[in-house]
Amino acid sequence: MSQMQNVERQLREMILGLEIGPGEKLTERWIEGRFGASRTPVRAALLRLETEGLVGRDGRGWTVSPINLAELEQIAVYREAVEVAAVRLTCLHAERSAIDVIEAMLDSCDDNTPREEWHRVGMDFHIELARLSGNEFLFRAVRDAMTRLSRARWLEVRDEAALGRAWAEHRAILAAARLGDADEAARLLSAHIVGSRDRLVTSLANDRRGLRARGFAVVAA
Amino acid sequence: MSQMQNVERQLREMILGLEIGPGEKLTERWIEGRFGASRTPVRAALLRLETEGLVGRDGRGWTVSPINLAELEQIAVYREAVEVAAVRLTCLHAERSAIDVIEAMLDSCDDNTPREEWHRVGMDFHIELARLSGNEFLFRAVRDAMTRLSRARWLEVRDEAALGRAWAEHRAILAAARLGDADEAARLLSAHIVGSRDRLVTSLANDRRGLRARGFAVVAA
DNA sequence: GATACCATTTTGGGATACCAAACTGGTATC
DNA sequence: GATACCAGTTTGGTATCCCAAAATGGTATC
Incomplete structure (x- = not known):
């Protein structure tokens, strides 16, 4: 190295x-x-x-x-475009086994799993799903977007319920992809991304004062 | 500097x-x-x-x-995702005057305009249209994709008819955007990108031998 | 006490020196 | 003639040095 x-x-x-x-x-x-x-x-x-x-x-x-709330919103729009395009491609030539691998990733998280691991798997879900599209550019776009979002997601205060809901949405997307139902997968993924963005931006905007107190620059939307 | x-x-x-x-x-x-x-x-x-x-x-x-035909096809898919998303946003808050500026760019090309300028304006059309979306990430994605496509487009053998058709398609897209008709603009742009890709890849695949003779590495799809 | 000013230090941008790995060309060997 | 091998050269990776601009901090002035 x-x-x-x-x-x-x-x-x-x-x-x-x-x-x-x-x-x-x-x-x-x-x-x-x-x-x-x-x-x-x-x-x-x-x-x-x-x-x-x-x-x-x-x-x-x-x-x-700095964490930039306006930027986070723009990234969500960008993500929606590329991730939806990617999942549509995936539905066209869905490899059953490849989708199972991603589902197994989700399964690997349980009550004993440290928070850090949930965080990582939550991002990898989107990255690996994009990889299945077979399109290198869509894949890289998703991976880079998730990298940019990573710190903000880490700072987000997420309760158990929200985490469970996200996992359920992930599973629903995989189910649609497994059936090759591109429209349904696209619809679910789109809603998931929009919902994530709203929770994320709301959470950070509420905590902004506390985050700044911890020395983290957070720029308003 | x-x-x-x-x-x-x-x-x-x-x-x-x-x-x-x-x-x-x-x-x-x-x-x-x-x-x-x-x-x-x-x-x-x-x-x-x-x-x-x-x-x-x-x-x-x-x-x-090298020029990579497989990569060109993947970029076209990526472009389609981001440009369509961008033009949809643009339709939502279309500034009449901003669209007129782009139309004026197209008008600035006539029979006396050197080939190089047509080439540049043809790319700037897409880049500037994406800029109007107001989303920095969609804009950069389109700009970077066009940069990557640039050399290949320059090598493409384009007849007058094809160039005229492209310009007509550009104008039709602007017309739909001006009306705020997102679905129509998206449909036209999507078709335009797919058509461009097909002509580009076909042209380069046909000329591949000649291009290699000129010392240009061209990797097959 | 606030402010303008100057000497000092710090810092990023650039240039150069050095090294180990990879490449090159030629030669000896079979 | 093909091949294995070796010395010399090239080249990217790294370390270090120099410089001008910017930040810093102290001081004199009002």
Whole structure:
């Protein structure tokens, strides 16, 4: 593993894991020291994370991208477009076994599963479903969108009921896909994404004060 | 203008303008000498062009991405998803004047207009239409997709009739958008993209031998 | 106490030096 | 003639150095 990939991966994990808060300043020299690499791989990593939207330039200097509620809403619209297109393709040439693999992912979560794992599986559901479309561009679009949403979803306060509802919606989507019913799968997925967005934005807007108190920059819609 | 942006812009122009052929090898040192910059900005430029899909890593070393017919077909599906979503949004809050600006772009091309300009306007039509959606992510998706398609479209052999047909389709889409008829605009745009893709892939597949003779790597579907 | 100003430090952008791995071309061997 | 092998060269990855611009902090002035 090259240093560049190493720095990139570790820095991404720190940002997504909120070990570095949204809105925090980053200096290339701090990263250099933190990961024991020189500035060349550090700069390469920052350039890539910039295209992922996780860090941004703040005049001179780098900043961990703040949570931006307006952006979250726009991403949801984007997701809806690409995920619905992907699931429609999947329905056309649905591999029964491939869908079963995704269902098994959902099954792997139970009462003993740590919160972090639910979070990851919830994202992977959408990513893996998009992968089944066989279209590399739709897949990457979904994966990148989920990456951008990741921190916000992590901050969302979700009760057991909401989590259970999401899982039920996931299962309903898979059921429609298994039958090859593209219209139904599209309708369910679309509703799921819109619902998720509403809960997410509402939750963050309500908690905004508390989040800022924790040092997390949250930009209003 | 920083060196990095300079190198990036010039190198992108050379690749898109086919001054460096698809499939050609690139060395950081050649670029360094060609643009009179050191390796630091060269490296940054390559990293960004990599995310745009214009260059790729070939083991050790860099290669200008070949024209990939399978990829072109996948991009068309992706475009269809995002452009249709964008135009639907545009229809919801269509600014009459903004649509007129796009129509004026189309009008600016006549018999005396150089082929290169038709090419550029044909792409900008789609990009600007997506911008009107107001959704940054849909806009960027369309812009990036058009960038990836650019070289292939430039290589396409297009007769006057095909060009005229494309312009007529563009105008029809704008007319529907002006009326706020989202379903009609979506239907027309979708058909336009599918038609474009078919003509493009057919043309390149037919010319494949000749293109390879010119030193352009063209990967079959 | 607020503010304008200047010296110092910090920082990102760029240039260069170094290295190990990969590639190249030629040669010896069969 | 084909092939295995080796020295020399090229090249991407990394570290380090330099610089100008921007941030910082202290100080003098009002």
